[in-house]
Amino acid sequence: MMNLTIAEENYIKSIYKLEEEGQEAVSTNALAGELETKPASVTDMAKKLKEKKLISYEKYQGINLTAEGKKAALNIIRRHRLWECFLVDKLSFSWEEVHELAEELEHVRSEKLINRLSEFLGNPQIDPHGDPIPDAQGKMGKPRPQTPLDKARAKRLEVVAVSDKSTALLEFLNAKGIRLGTQLDVIERYEFDNSIELKIRNQPAFTISEQVSKNIMVKPI
Amino acid sequence: MMNLTIAEENYIKSIYKLEEEGQEAVSTNALAGELETKPASVTDMAKKLKEKKLISYEKYQGINLTAEGKKAALNIIRRHRLWECFLVDKLSFSWEEVHELAEELEHVRSEKLINRLSEFLGNPQIDPHGDPIPDAQGKMGKPRPQTPLDKARAKRLEVVAVSDKSTALLEFLNAKGIRLGTQLDVIERYEFDNSIELKIRNQPAFTISEQVSKNIMVKPI
DNA sequence: ATAATTATTTAGATTTACCTAAACTTTATT
DNA sequence: AATAAAGTTTAGGTAAATCTAAATAATTAT
Numbered sequence: 001m002m003n004l005t006i007a008e009e010n011y012i013k014s015i016y017k018l019e020e021e022g023q024e025a026v027s028t029n030a031l032a033g034e035l036e037t038k039p040a041s042v043t044d045m046a047k048k049l050k051e052k053k054l055i056s057y058e059k060y061q062g063i064n065l066t067a068e069g070k071k072a073a074l075n076i077i078r079r080h081r082l083w084e085c086f087l088v089d090k091l092s093f094s095w096e097e098v099h100e101l102a103e104e105l106e107h108v109r110s111e112k113l114i115n116r117l118s119e120f121l122g123n124p125q126i127d128p129h130g131d132p133i134p135d136a137q138g139k140m141g142k143p144r145p146q147t148p149l150d151k152a153r154a155k156r157l158e159v160v161a162v163s164d165k166s167t168a169l170l171e172f173l174n175a176k177g178i179r180l181g182t183q184l185d186v187i188e189r190y191e192f193d194n195s196i197e198l199k200i201r202n203q204p205a206f207t208i209s210e211q212v213s214k215n216i217m218v219k220p221i
Numbered sequence: 222m223m224n225l226t227i228a229e230e231n232y233i234k235s236i237y238k239l240e241e242e243g244q245e246a247v248s249t250n251a252l253a254g255e256l257e258t259k260p261a262s263v264t265d266m267a268k269k270l271k272e273k274k275l276i277s278y279e280k281y282q283g284i285n286l287t288a289e290g291k292k293a294a295l296n297i298i299r300r301h302r303l304w305e306c307f308l309v310d311k312l313s314f315s316w317e318e319v320h321e322l323a324e325e326l327e328h329v330r331s332e333k334l335i336n337r338l339s340e341f342l343g344n345p346q347i348d349p350h351g352d353p354i355p356d357a358q359g360k361m362g363k364p365r366p367q368t369p370l371d372k373a374r375a376k377r378l379e380v381v382a383v384s385d386k387s388t389a390l391l392e393f394l395n396a397k398g399i400r401l402g403t404q405l406d407v408i409e410r411y412e413f414d415n416s417i418e419l420k421i422r423n424q425p426a427f428t429i430s431e432q433v434s435k436n437i438m439v440k441p442i
Numbered sequence: 443a444t445a446a447t448t449a450t451t452t453a454g455a456t457t458t459a460c461c462t463a464a465a466c467t468t469t470a471t472t
Numbered sequence: 473a474a475t476a477a478a479g480t481t482t483a484g485g486t487a488a489a490t491c492t493a494a495a496t497a498a499t500t501a502t
Contacts, residue, residue: 048489
């Protein structure tokens with residue numbers, strides 16, 4: 001397996017994620033958004049990753065992982081999710097704390113370490129958020145299709161369904177500008193009543209109750 | 222606590238090590254040697270670390286850690302040694318394998334993570350090489366009384382630590398059956414090259430060079 | 443189909459952490 | 473004390489990963 005920098009690994013991971021979400025070819029802009037960087041930086045990196053044969057890329061045509069790139073992505077995801085398991089199962093972190101830490105731990109590249117960690121954890125099949133963990137060969141179970149907003153872990157989410165079709169709820173969502181495809185940023189989760197403070201691009205933040213968030217099905221972007 | 226880059230952390234750690242080894246002021250050259258980099262690079266970094274008030278440094282006068290720098294160093298060492306414990310105690314790595322891995326894991330900066338890890342491990346006081354682990358406040362027990370094997374005068378000795386953590390040396394020692402707690406009998410010391418003939422219980426005697434014996438820390442039994 | 447808008451790329455800078463080669467200090471030697 | 477040797481710094485350069493601003497291509501709207 002090729003040796004990647006941390007930046008390269010993060011690009012690979014994000015490309016994988018966007019492909020999973022259904023983007024035929026991952027656009028420069030989408031990737032820049034995902035990585036919180038600028039499109040120009042993405043173009044630069046795309047050239048580098050193409051050189052390394054991890055992606056296919058032609059000017060203006062977007063990006064796709066090659067077989068090798070996909071393998072690399074699955075390996076990174078494996079590391080990430082195993083570390084999340086470790087943090088929750090062994091160090092008693094709660095599920096919303098672990099992503100950032102796993103984001104760092106995942107970049108320690110050692111087959112042996114990660115395989116031993118997996119064994120130590122009892123070769124778990126899913127991580128604390130319910131996402132499947134690829135095995136050492138890069139085989140992974142199917143991802144869960146969607147999560148109710150009150151259970152979602154990611155900060156940036158896209159609305160994929162609303163389960164309660166009552167006029168009351170739909171009117172409320174409409175008033176707030178929440179509809180299918182809307183992208184949400186979770187600003188804060190308040191434990192005392194499980195309400196959630198949300199933000200939609202170009203709008204002021206607002207808060208919704210647990211009752212509402214339970215019925216908004218989302219997926220991470 | 223200030224936010225340091227990985228490179229900065231490695232410099233701080235090496236400066237600490239060289240100070241511990243008795244260097245009044247750490248020289249540019251010594252530090253370059255320790256970090257396997259060039260003196261010119263050390264001078265560059267020295268300016269940066271001085272700016273951040275982690276070291277005291279005047280042109281041509283060498284480097285010393287400030288109180289803040291020392292605190293940072295102890296924190297890094299704490300992380301390193303706790304990860305080593307984890308790898309050996311929980312993931313069944315052998316002691317010669319863990320240094321390189323811990324070298325990477327130590328750069329994940331999270332108070333909470335490292336304190337939980339310590340707790341998970343039972344707040345160990347020494348790492349797998351016999352070195353003491355600083356506590357959360359940066360207090361560290363004194364290294365166990367020890368002498369480098371090349372200086373020890375007793376005939377019957379016990380291995381308490383290994384000062385050079387390179388895989389090369391550790392692998393060599395492993396092959397010879399020398400590890401923490403191993404009991405050695407000094408058969409002969411050869412003055413012409415300061416090599417030493419040793420015997421471990423139930424094994425044929427063998428000879429090690431001065432280079433090796435310098436790095437094996439022992440105490441009389 | 444042409445113009446306007448949006449997306450993407452290029453060109454040129456910046457920062458970090460390195461490097462080499464040359465200049466300069468300090469120290470050791472005669 | 474003068475000189476040689478060793479150690480250190482400066483000057484100038486490189487590579488990675490960013491950025492901004494300007495140019496160019498693709499898409500959408502008129």
